[in-house]
């Protein structure tokens with residue numbers, strides 16, 4: 091952890107039912123990487139294949155998650171907010 095990370099205010103999000111504390115200004119994609127969700131599938135394809143973030147810049151749409159009940163949110167383009175409920179394809 092760098093000094094700038096330590097100075098950031100900590101916020102809490104819930105990913106697939108598990109609480110995770112992250113620094114303010116962190117993207118949902120980064121939070122998913124911290125808890126391992128980014129490698130185990132953020133969404134499922136039409137055929138049920140698990141897909142994960144690829145480009146990290148809003149192009150591929152493979153990072154789509156459900157945030158506070160809103161589907162198809164791009165995790166790489168959305169900052170975490172305190173109290174956010176994030177759902178991936180892992181537990182659907």
Ligand code: FES
Pocket residue numbers: 142143144145146147148149150151152153154164165166167
């Ligand atoms: S990782 Fe490609 S759009 Fe988010």
